[in-house]
Amino acid sequence: MAPSIPKAYGFVILVNVIGASFMLVTLSFKVGAARKEYKIDLPTMYATGKDKKSVTFNCIQRGHQQALETFSTVLACSLIGGIRYPLSTWIFGVGYIKSRMEWAKATPLATRRTGTAPSGASTSGPRSWACRWRPSRSPLSC
Numbered sequence: 001m002a003p004s005i006p007k008a009y010g011f012v013i014l015v016n017v018i019g020a021s022f023m024l025v026t027l028s029f030k031v032g033a034a035r036k037e038y039k040i041d042l043p044t045m046y047a048t049g050k051d052k053k054s055v056t057f058n059c060i061q062r063g064h065q066q067a068l069e070t071f072s073t074v075l076a077c078s079l080i081g082g083i084r085y086p087l088s089t090w091i092f093g094v095g096y097i098k099s100r101m102e103w104a105k106a107t108p109l110a111t112r113r114t115g116t117a118p119s120g121a122s123t124s125g126p127r128s129w130a131c132r133w134r135p136s137r138s139p140l141s142c
Contacts, residue, residue, distance in 0.1 A: 005083060006089070012082030016075065016093035023097045024071060027064040027104050034060045063104025070096075 007100050034040070035092035038057045046061055074096055082089040 006086050008086035009082055011128040012086050015090050015097070016078035016082065019097055020071060020075065020093065021101055023065055024064075026095040027067055027100070029103060031061055031064045035051055047094065060104055063100065066103060070100075 034057050038047065038053045040057055047057045076090050078093060
């Protein structure tokens, strides 16, 4: 029996696919603007040095790179886990976007008020739900 898609699955698509894709585009524009501002030319990935400009650029670049590294896993697990847990997956998607945008701020991690707890929770939730989903059962049954 094929699993039925819940009505709330649209929220998963809206946030975890479309919203996260726009987040990646936004982060790439931030990196491009920072490259211009701090005069870091391609193909140099990160700035060298410990001065404020280098550290600030590296924070922006690392935030974008980290979002790229986790995007495919979060996307795949959200699409699978969202079949059974659409509202929770949607909420974790919002947390994922918010934590990636926070990570890419031009502030070193040591001076931020928030740590990486929302970041870890936003990626581990959909992953654990995707692993728990069994195709032989209806996604709506317990």
